[in-house]
Amino acid sequence: MLPSPRIFRSRWFALLWAAGIIWMAVDVAGFASGDGATPAHAGVTDAVGQPVNAADLAALANALP
Known part of the structure; x- marks a missing residue:
């Protein structure tokens, strides 16, 4: 996002x-x-306050297209 050239x-x-x-x-x-x-x-914690681990991140990565 560039401002106007005046700047x-x-x-x-x-x-x-x-x-x-x-x-x-x-x-x-x-x-x-x-x-x-x-x-x-x-x-990093999830929505319920539990800590996120590598298995959670791998499951999320596999669920995304």
């Missing part, structure tokens, strides 16, 4: 726009630990 007339407005896009991406996706020691789904 890129000023380099400062363009930098602020880019920072907002990055901020939104981090807010939506979150931070990863980066060490690889913990799985991506650690601490």
Whole structure:
């Protein structure tokens, strides 16, 4: 989603726009630990509050087309 070309007339407005896009991406996706020691789904719970395990994720992946 690009804004109107007017925003890129000023380099400062363009930098602020880019920072907002990055901020939104981090807010939506979150931070990863980066060490690889913990799985991506650690601490995730399902709708009833039970922890999600690898078998649950495999069943979900097989159910999706």
